[in-house]
Each structure stands twice: as C-alpha cells, then as structure tokens.
Amino acid sequence: MADAAADGGGEEVAALSTGEQAYERIRQDIVFGRLQPGQRLTLDKLRPVYGVGISTLREILSRLVPEGLVVAEGQRGFQVAPCTASELAELAELRLLIESHALAQSFAAGDMEWEGRVVAAHHKLARMEERLLAGDDSGTMQWKRYDFEFHQALVSACGSKALLDLHAGIYERYLRYQMVFFIFWGPTSIGEHRALLDCALRRDADEGRRLLHGHIQGCVDVALERRLLD
Structure with missing residues (x-):
C-alpha cells in the first residue's frame, strides 16, 4: 500500500x-x-x-x-488577447510608473555586486543589438530576453520582491507588442541603453528616469508611426 x-x-x-x-x-x-x-x-x-x-x-x-x-x-x-494601440499606451504608462520608482530605489541602494550585474547584462544586450543592426535577426528572442535582463538588473537592488514581480508581469505584456510587431529602432535604442548604463554607474536617478520615459514611449511612437495597431 x-x-x-x-x-x-x-x-x-x-x-x-x-x-x-x-x-x-x-x-x-x-x-x-x-x-x-x-x-x-x-x-x-x-x-x-x-x-x-x-x-x-x-x-x-x-x-x-x-x-x-x-x-x-x-x-x-x-x-x-488582441493587440491594440490603447492597451500598448496603457502598458507603457504602467511600466514607466513601476520601473521609474524601482529604478530610483535601486540606484540609491545598489552596491558593487549590483553594478556588476548591470554591466554584464548590458554587455550581452549590446552585442545582440549590434547583430540586429547588422541585419541578423536570427536571435530576436534572445535579444528580448537580454533586454528584459538588462532592465531587470537596473531595478534589481530596489529592495522589494513584490515590486520586481509586478514589474516583470507588466514588462512581459509590453514585450508582446515588441515581439509581435518586431519593434526595434536601431541606433536610438542602442544609445538609450548605453545612456541608462552610464546613469546607473553614476547613480543619476533623475536622468535615468528621463531616459526611461523616452525609451518606453519610443516603442509606442514607432508602433503608431508604422500604423501597426488600430
């Protein structure tokens, strides 16, 4: 038995x-x-x-x-679930609200270990973005995983698991729009990621939040300019 x-x-x-x-x-x-x-x-x-x-x-x-x-x-x-312009705008706003707050907390509390995670995550993302810029889109899924890992690393020292879980959930729904419509705006995105890295190393939360706003809003703008959504 x-x-x-x-x-x-x-x-x-x-x-x-x-x-x-x-x-x-x-x-x-x-x-x-x-x-x-x-x-x-x-x-x-x-x-x-x-x-x-x-x-x-x-x-x-x-x-x-x-x-x-x-x-x-x-x-x-x-x-x-369908993809709509109104939902993308709403997700962008929610992501900005959550990520901006977590970013400021993380920049204030981050230590050397956190800096190492951010630098390593950016290195992988930058290499993948260079491949995309050269016309090699075979690593699209890997690109978005590295993109998430970089943004996750930036906020990882915020001190709140609940905040990180909330950020991950919103990010993934926002990510779907980028993957379905392959929204990559080349040198602009690469430059913004590099600037966010520099802000993290300087602990410049105000500039980091300003850059983040343009970075997230850029996805919405590209989708609307290309008439990808109703």
Missing part, C-alpha cells in the same frame, strides 16, 4: 510538472507571437501540440485570462 501510494504521488507530481510546462510554453508562445493576437485557441488542436488533456488546457487558458494574454469567450472558448 505504501509503495502504491508513493507511485501515485509520483504520477501526480509528474502530471503537475507536465501541466506547468505546458502553461509556460503557451504563455511564451503568446508573448513571442507564435500564437497570434486574436487567434482562436481550439482545445482539440492545442492538445497534441502541448501534450496535455482538454481539462488541463482549459485550466491553463483560464489562468492566462487575468494575465491579459487570453480572452475567454464564454461558451465559444478562448482566443489570444
């Missing part, structure tokens, strides 16, 4: 692990645009792709609704 109970427990853990893996895969597929905005999420079609059952898929998609990545359509099921 003990062995049977142990086996059952192992199967339950394995099932939970499989469900969590599917959740992360679907989430990333939405963020990185493999599942397109407005796409209907048919459970029967998703089941063989993600390797989980209908009930697990329904639970995963329900979890993604409050995250703003999936829309529930009542009896008709689920679809990927």
